[in-house]
Amino acid sequence: MDKKLGIIATKGTLDWAYPPFILASTAAALGYEVRMFCTFYGLELLKKKLDLKVTSVGNPGMPMPMPMPVMLQALPGMQGMMTVMMKKRMKGKGVASIEELRSLCIEADVKLLACQMTVDLFDMPREAFIDGLDYVGAASFLEFAGESDVCLFI
Amino acid sequence: MDKKLGIIATKGTLDWAYPPFILASTAAALGYEVRMFCTFYGLELLKKKLDLKVTSVGNPGMPMPMPMPVMLQALPGMQGMMTVMMKKRMKGKGVASIEELRSLCIEADVKLLACQMTVDLFDMPREAFIDGLDYVGAASFLEFAGESDVCLFI
Amino acid sequence: MDKKLGIIATKGTLDWAYPPFILASTAAALGYEVRMFCTFYGLELLKKKLDLKVTSVGNPGMPMPMPMPVMLQALPGMQGMMTVMMKKRMKGKGVASIEELRSLCIEADVKLLACQMTVDLFDMPREAFIDGLDYVGAASFLEFAGESDVCLFI
Numbered sequence: 001m002d003k004k005l006g007i008i009a010t011k012g013t014l015d016w017a018y019p020p021f022i023l024a025s026t027a028a029a030l031g032y033e034v035r036m037f038c039t040f041y042g043l044e045l046l047k048k049k050l051d052l053k054v055t056s057v058g059n060p061g062m063p064m065p066m067p068m069p070v071m072l073q074a075l076p077g078m079q080g081m082m083t084v085m086m087k088k089r090m091k092g093k094g095v096a097s098i099e100e101l102r103s104l105c106i107e108a109d110v111k112l113l114a115c116q117m118t119v120d121l122f123d124m125p126r127e128a129f130i131d132g133l134d135y136v137g138a139a140s141f142l143e144f145a146g147e148s149d150v151c152l153f154i
Numbered sequence: 155m156d157k158k159l160g161i162i163a164t165k166g167t168l169d170w171a172y173p174p175f176i177l178a179s180t181a182a183a184l185g186y187e188v189r190m191f192c193t194f195y196g197l198e199l200l201k202k203k204l205d206l207k208v209t210s211v212g213n214p215g216m217p218m219p220m221p222m223p224v225m226l227q228a229l230p231g232m233q234g235m236m237t238v239m240m241k242k243r244m245k246g247k248g249v250a251s252i253e254e255l256r257s258l259c260i261e262a263d264v265k266l267l268a269c270q271m272t273v274d275l276f277d278m279p280r281e282a283f284i285d286g287l288d289y290v291g292a293a294s295f296l297e298f299a300g301e302s303d304v305c306l307f308i
Numbered sequence: 309m310d311k312k313l314g315i316i317a318t319k320g321t322l323d324w325a326y327p328p329f330i331l332a333s334t335a336a337a338l339g340y341e342v343r344m345f346c347t348f349y350g351l352e353l354l355k356k357k358l359d360l361k362v363t364s365v366g367n368p369g370m371p372m373p374m375p376m377p378v379m380l381q382a383l384p385g386m387q388g389m390m391t392v393m394m395k396k397r398m399k400g401k402g403v404a405s406i407e408e409l410r411s412l413c414i415e416a417d418v419k420l421l422a423c424q425m426t427v428d429l430f431d432m433p434r435e436a437f438i439d440g441l442d443y444v445g446a447a448s449f450l451e452f453a454g455e456s457d458v459c460l461f462i
Contacts, residue, residue, distance in 0.1 A: 003454045008306070010173060019318060019348065019461070022425075026446045032454075040173065093429050117176075121247050138180040145304045146157045146186075150453045152316070152461040153173070153306040162460070164327060194327065271330075275401050292334040299458045300311045300340075307327070307460040 003027075006144055006151035007036040012044030014052035014083060014098070020045070020154045021101035027150075028108035036105070037141040039115035042154075043122075046114055046129045050098055053083045106132070113141060157181075160298055160305040161190040166198030168206035168237060168252070174199070174308045175255035181304075182262035190259070191295040193269035196308075197276075200268055200283045204252055207237045260286070267295060311335075314452055314459040315344040320352030322360035322391060322406070328353070328462045329409035335458075336416035344413070345449040347423035350462075351430075354422055354437045358406055361391045414440070421449060 005027040009020040020042075024034045038046050045052075090097070096104070106112065116135045119126075126135075145151045159181040163174040174196075178188045192200050199206075244251070250258070260266065270289045273280075280289075299305045313335040317328040328350075332342045346354050353360075398405070404412070414420065424443045427434075434443075453459045 005450075006304075008173075015348065019316075022446055023450070027450055030447060030450060032450075040169070089429065095425075095429060117249075121243065121249060138176055139184060142159075142177070142181055142184060142186075142304075148304070150314075150450075150456070150459045151304045151306065152459065153308050154461050160458075162327075194323065271403075275397065275403060292330055293338060296313075296331070296335055296338060296340075296458075302458070305458045305460065307462050 003030075003032045003150075004144070004148040005032045005034045006141070006148040007034070008141070008151075008153045009036055009038045009042035009045055010040045010154065012041035012052065014054045014086060016154070017045055017050075017052050017098045018101070020152075021098060021105055023152065023154075024110045025101055025104045025108060028105065028110050032149075034105075034108075034110040035113060035141070035144050036110060037113045037115065037136070037138075039118050039138075043114060043118055043124065043129075045098070045102070046112060046133060048128060048130050052098060053080070054086045102130075157184075157186045157304075158298070158302040159186045159188045160295070160302040161188070162295070162305075162307045163190055163192045163196035163199055164194045164308065166195035166206065168208045168240060170308070171199055171204075171206050171252045172255070175252060175259055177306070177308075178264045179255055179258045179262060182259065182264050186303075188259075188262075188264040189267060189295070189298050190264060191267045191269060191290070191292075193272050193292075197268060197272055197278065197283075199252070199256070200266060200287060202282060202284050206252060207234070208240045256284075311338075311340045311458075312452070312456040313340045313342045314449070314456040315342070316449070316459075316461045317344055317346045317350035317353055318348045318462065320349035320360065322362045322394060324462070325353055325360050325406045326409070329406060329413055331460070331462075332418045333409055333412045333416060336413065336418050340457075342413075342416075342418040343421060343449070343452050344418060345421045345423060345444070345446075347426050347446075351422060351426055351432065351437075353406070353410070354420060354441060356436060356438050360406060361388070362394045410438075 005024070007020050007024055011017070020036055024036050028034050044050070087097075102112075112130075112133055114129060114133045114135050116137055118124075119135065159178070161174050161178055165171070174190055178190050182188050198204070241251075256266075266284075266287055268283060268287045268289050270291055272278075273289065313332070315328050315332055319325070328344055332344050336342050352358070395405075420438075420441055422437060422441045422443050424445055426432075427443065
């Protein structure tokens with residue numbers, strides 16, 4: 001029987017968008033049945049128009065093109081600049097964009113789930129999200145998680 | 155046999171307090187045996203007097219009532235203001251407070267565990283914590299985790 | 309048969325370096341086979357010369373010797389000062405340093421894995437890392453994870 005991977009994706013930044021999509025697409029390629037439950041800030045990953053930013057503040061472990069003191073990182077515009085630099089580096093290295101990885105996941109039958117409670121909490125209109133999502137609750141996802149071989153909270 | 159959910163709760167902010175308590179209470183309602191090991195900053199979740207704050211700095215994925223540049227978010231008082239706004243929104247939407255979710259977990263027999271090593275490290279007095287906790291180490295929790303169906307590091 | 313623990317270590321700060329190494333060494337002591345896949349910022353944990361810092365910005369749950377407003381925490385030098393204070397406290401309490409915990413893990417046969425994709429992405433020279441690492445991809449780690457009893461994303 002196929003192995004199962006459950007992912008609870010809770011972060012909405014550019015850097016933390018990579019782990020869930022890379023793990024999901026890799027597992028799907030290996031024949032896993034994959035379900036990704038996007039909740040809290042992770043709902044950003046399901047938006048039609050992705051607007052994800054790198055966050056460096058509070059993230060001293062981030063290898064950056066040049067080191068910057070925390071104070072500077074909080075300057076207006078710095079976050080946008082770092083996001084641009086990160087995207088450039090990704091592209092230069094042939095790493096797929098989040099949009100591309102997400103499409104790859106969908107093509108590979110990764111099931112993308114949106115947390116209904118969070119959607120309600122922040123009054124997010126369904127039109128903001130990509131089509132084909134299932135809107136479910138934690139209980140519904142736990143049913144799958146309980147049967148999964150690997151379940152990760154990201 | 156009942157399914158088992160292990161949670162390692164390591165964050166002590168208002169926003170990150172929700173996932174462990176929501177998952178724990180939902181799983182318990184589904185008949186899971188649940189143990190939640192609170193360690194590092196996660197020990198804040200077990201304090202008698204909860205004083206959890208939302209953190210927006212370094213958290214660009216957070217959907218906020220109004221967008222704010224990183225610099226502004228670091229201003230004194232801003233964190234408190236965002237915490238108040240978040241709590242209001244939660245309440246207005248009928249989402250339970252962390253105190254309520256925690257009580258729900260205890261009533262549903264979720265076992266709350268405090269990490270003894272962290273308690274010692276920060277000289278936290280036991281009187282600061284709610285009653286009925288077990289104070290254990292990582293080895294003790296791993297025994298349960300090894301038998302669990304789902305184990306999440308939050 | 310021995311139990312298996314898989315860890316995906318993705319954070320590169322002093323505080324978040326503790327959970328993976330403590331869990332890995334504890335599990336190894338209990339007879340677990342442990343593999344730790346270091347990816348993204350988690351690669352910092354495999355550097356020969358560790359230079360990990362505490363991050364307080366965006367981390368209101370952190371119990372600090374004295375409370376500080378967010379603004380102050382962003383001041384130049386403050387991060388370094390907090391790192392020094394944290395290290396002193398750890399040492400005074402007899403908590404092993406990350407270097408010591410890492411050595412302990414290696415002696416206990418914890419398999420440390422470096423994410424080849426991240427190494428390539430940031431042009432990290434192999435000489436910067438400790439010897440004896442395996443450089444692998446997510447697919448390779450997932451094979452182990454699929455057989456593991458516990459798998460954590462940290």
